Amino acid sequence: MNIVIVSDVFGITPALIKLKEKLGVTIIIDPYNGKSMDFKSEAEAYSCFIAKIGLDDYISIVLKALASLDGKTTLIGFSIGASAIWRISLTNENNFIKQAFCFYGSQIRNFTQIEPCFKINLLFPKSEPHFDVVELIKKLEAKANVKITQVEYLHGFMNYYSNNFNNTGYQRYVTLLQTITR
Template sequence: MNLVLITDIFGITSGLLEISKQLNAQIIDPYAGVEMHFNDEASAYAYFSENIGLDCYLEILSAKFESLNSATIAIGFSIGASVLWRYAAADTDGKLQRGYCFYGSQIRNYLQLVPNFPLQLILPKFEQHFSVAQLADDLAECKNLTIVKTGSLHGFMNRCSVNYDRQACQKQLQQLQAKYC
C-alpha cells in the first residue's frame, strides 16, 4: 500500500519530510520537489497564488496519480486537501483507495463535488474566512465522506504554520500509523 502526502502552499519542508518518514509516504508538492524555504505563510501564499494556483496544482496531482499502479492512500494538507477533494470527484479509474483532507479551506467553493472513494475531511475548530460549522452542515449528507472536527486551528500539522499544534499533529500521525504502517 502506498501513502502519498499532498503538501500545502509551503511545499516540502523539514517537518513534512519527517512526517513522510514516519508514514513511509511519498510527497507530491506544487514546486517539483524544490524546497522553497518561505519566511512566512503570507510569502508562501503569494508565491503559490502568482505562480501555481489551484488548477495547476490539480493538474500536477492528476499527472502523478496517473502513474500509480498500486493501492494508494492520499493525505492532503490545506491547498493539498482542496486539490485532493477536486481529484476525488474526478477519479473514475480507482487510482486512490482512500483520502484524508486536513483543513482544506477551498473545499467550501466546491460543495457540489462528490468523492468517488472514501474521504475523511478533518476540519479545524475555526477558519477566518468562513464558518466551519456551516461547511460541515453543507457536506453532512455527502456520499463517501466522513467529517471529523478537531479542536485545533488551520495548519496544526505544519511546523511552519503559526497554528502548529505538536500534540494534535502527533495524535493524527499515530492514528494514521496504526491504520497504514
Template sequence: MKLKVVSDIFGNTKALLELLVNISSKYSHVEVIDPYGGEDLSFRDETEAYAYFKSQIGLDTYAETLHAKLQGNQSEEITLLGFSVGASAIWALSEKLELYKDTKAICFYSSQLRMYLEINPKIPITWYFAATEPTYDVQQVCERLSFKANVQCHKTKYLHGFMNERSNNFDREGYASFLSILGKA
C-alpha cells in the same frame, strides 16, 4: 499500499519529511507531491508562501499536477494524504477518480473547500477540519458534506496548520494525536 502526500503551500519541507518518517512504515512506497516540483523554496512565512502559490501555481494547476502523478495507478491501493491546499487539490480532483477503486484520501483543513462544495467524490475521503476557518463556518461545511457519499468529517479542536511545524498554528499536542491516527490509517 502506496502513500502519496499532497503538501500544503510550503511544499516539500524538512518538517513534512519528518512527519513521513513517523507514519510511512506501513506503506510500500511513499511519494511527496508538492506544487513546486520538489524544489524547496524556503519561504519565510505563510504570507510569502501563499502569495507565491497564488500568483505562480494556483489550485487548478496543482490539482492537474496531482492528476498527472496518479495516471497509471488505477489498479494500485493508494492513500492520498493532503494538507491545506493539498487537501483542496485532492478534493477538486476527487470527482474524476472513479477508476481509482482502491484509492482513499485523508485530508486536513482546507480553506478552498468552501468554493467546491458541489463536488461528489468518487473515492472515500476523511476530513479533519480546523476548529474554525476565517473564510467559512466549519460546522456548516461539515454538515453539508456529511450527506455526501464517500465523505466523513471530523472537526478538531486545533487551528488551520496544526500539523505543520512551519505554520503559526502548529500544535504539538494535535500533531502527536494525529500522528497516531495516521499511523493506523
C-alpha cells in the same frame, strides 16, 4: 499500497520529509516540483503559490503524479493539498484511490457540489477566519463517501512552520494516520 502526501503551499520542508518517513509515504506531491522554497512565513508561501501556481494548476500536478502510480493509494492532503484532493475526488479511474485524509482544506467551501468517488475523511479546524466551519460541515456531512471530523486545533496545526502548529494535535493525528495507513 501507495501512500501519497499532497503538500500545502509550503511545499517540501524538512518537517514534511520527517512525516513522510514516519508514515512510510511513497511520494510527496508539492506545487514546486520538489524544490525546497524555504519560505519565511505563511503569507510568503501563500503569495508565491497564488502568483506562480494556483489551485487548478496544482490539481494538474497532482493528477500527473498520481498517473505514474500502480496499486491502491491513500492520499493525505494538507490545506491547498486537501482542497486539490477534494477536487480530484470527482473521479477514481480504475478504483486505485482507496481513501483520502484531508486536513483543513479551506477551498473545499467553494466546491460543495462535488460528490466524492472514493472514501474521503475531512478534518476541519475549530474555526476559520474566512468562513463558518460548522455551516460548511452541514453542507457536506450527508454526502456518500465523506466522513467529517472537526478538530479542536486551528488551520495549519499539522505544519511545523505554521503559526498554528500544535504538537499535541500533530502527534495525535500522526499516530492515527500510522494506524490507518498500515
